[in-house]
Amino acid sequence: MKAARPKLSLAALVLAGMAAFALAGHIAATRFIHDQQARQLDGLTEVVLRRAEFAVDFATASLDELAGRGLATCDPASLQAIRLHVYQRSAVKDIRLVNSDGSVICSAYSETLEFDKGWVDRADMLASRDSKLMLFRVEQFGGDALGVLRDIGDKKALVAILGINSSLFDIMPAELRAHGEVLLALTNGAQLGEFALDADKALAHPIDFEKSSARFPLRAVIRIDKSVLSTWAQRLSILALPLSALLLGPMFLWKRNVFMFDHLIFSMHSLSFQGLLFSTIMLTESYSGAVGWLVVASPTHLFFHLRGTYGLSWYGTLIRMFLLFIGSCIAFSLLMVGLLLIGLYEMQA
Numbered sequence: 001m002k003a004a005r006p007k008l009s010l011a012a013l014v015l016a017g018m019a020a021f022a023l024a025g026h027i028a029a030t031r032f033i034h035d036q037q038a039r040q041l042d043g044l045t046e047v048v049l050r051r052a053e054f055a056v057d058f059a060t061a062s063l064d065e066l067a068g069r070g071l072a073t074c075d076p077a078s079l080q081a082i083r084l085h086v087y088q089r090s091a092v093k094d095i096r097l098v099n100s101d102g103s104v105i106c107s108a109y110s111e112t113l114e115f116d117k118g119w120v121d122r123a124d125m126l127a128s129r130d131s132k133l134m135l136f137r138v139e140q141f142g143g144d145a146l147g148v149l150r151d152i153g154d155k156k157a158l159v160a161i162l163g164i165n166s167s168l169f170d171i172m173p174a175e176l177r178a179h180g181e182v183l184l185a186l187t188n189g190a191q192l193g194e195f196a197l198d199a200d201k202a203l204a205h206p207i208d209f210e211k212s213s214a215r216f217p218l219r220a221v222i223r224i225d226k227s228v229l230s231t232w233a234q235r236l237s238i239l240a241l242p243l244s245a246l247l248l249g250p251m252f253l254w255k256r257n258v259f260m261f262d263h264l265i266f267s268m269h270s271l272s273f274q275g276l277l278f279s280t281i282m283l284t285e286s287y288s289g290a291v292g293w294l295v296v297a298s299p300t301h302l303f304f305h306l307r308g309t310y311g312l313s314w315y316g317t318l319i320r321m322f323l324l325f326i327g328s329c330i331a332f333s334l335l336m337v338g339l340l341l342i343g344l345y346e347m348q349a
Contacts (some may be wrong), residue, residue: 041209041222044171049220052184055091056148056216059160062089065148072097072152074106082108093145094161100154110163115140125149126217128187135217139188146192160186163192174255179203180224187217241267247327251320252310266309273301279305 060257066085068302071078086092096107107113117139125134125147131150137144146162164184171182180203181196201246205226212219241300244267245260252258277297299321306324309319 004173010039041224044221045209045211045220047171048184048222049213049218052218052220053213053216055162056135056218058089058091059162060130061184062092063095063125063158063160064147066095067150067152067158072156072158074111075229079106079108091158091162091165093163096159096161098157098159100148100151100157102149104159105156107280115142117141118145121147126188128217129215133216135186137186137192144192162337180222183223185219185221185222186218187212229276240272243331244271244328246329247324251323255310258342266305270302273305274298278299 007179016101019034062085066082067073069081070084071081082095086095094107094109097105099105100122102125104113104119119138120136122134123138127134134149134151137148138147144164146164148160148162149157150159151157181194182190184193185191203223203225206223207226209222209224210219241264245263247267248263249260254264277295281295302321302324303317305321306312309315312320
């Protein structure tokens with residue numbers, strides 16, 4: 001019975017170390033991959049916003065060209081030239097001449113006026129960084145559009161009606177398409193367009209990634225169900241254990257009664273502490289910026305852990321710490337590259 005107790009204690013210690021290592025590795029690696037996925041989604045949100053800005057720039061350039069050609073009138077020749085201009089630019093649905101208050105004087109395609117549910121006054125339009133350019137939502141029976149108003153003098157303005165094509169928002173990775181949606185809206189909350197495979201299905205645990213334009217009153221949002229942001233972090237974190245043991249092995253070839261099993265136990269305990277320390281720093285840095293000093297606990301723990309476990313001298317411990325540092329940097333870099341590549345693959349597959 002007495003001989004069995006040390007074995008049970010050792011088994012319990014091993015199991016506790018494995019649990020702590022798995023938990024620490026999972027938390028740290030999961031946070032890392034989630035950060036990479038968040039950066040990717042922020043980048044995709046930026047793409048949506050840039051596409052919308054490009055559409056507004058395109059409409060503005062078209063209106064400036066028409067005004068420069070002296071076509072800001074309602075005579076038949078001007079309207080004919082404007083219709084040709086619209087025909088050559090598929091993104092523009094219609095161009096209208098309006099008064100300074102926003103009321104419509106005439107339209108290149110007068111029949112499109114019948115599709116409007118309503119028309120906003122200038123007071124309800126949103127100003128851009130360019131004081132002569134305003135944006136507003138055009139509510140139509142066939143779907144909402146974006147109105148771009150460009151002042152032509154003090155009494156008149158030209159308005160381009162831009163259709164919001166769903167291809168503008170179709171940028172989601174394959175595995176996220178059924179679990180997310182892309183929205184484009186004005187800063188007053190008026191929604192301009194949306195892309196979702198199942199618009200009637202609400203997301204269970206939505207996370208928003210939002211970007212606002214610095215030039216126009218536009219806002220792009222990517223909304224994702226948190227549950228689909230899965231990670232392979234726990235699988236790769238386990239690789240740190242054998243890698244650490246393999247690094248320790250050659251350093252103690254001369255030492256008797258020290259086997260690979262001992263290196264695995266040491267690595268498990270050491271990595272558990274390092275993982276929990278790293279997780280603590282990441283989780284608390286958002287609440288307090290003065291947690292950077294905690295990193296000194298990493299080499300301090302390793303020094304006393306290494307010296308106490310293997311019975312080394314101070315000098316021998318420092319030498320092996322240096323060798324472990326070099327080898328760990330290489331191994332850690334390889335693991336992080338693997339995590340990054342898998343994170344990117346999950347986002348783009």
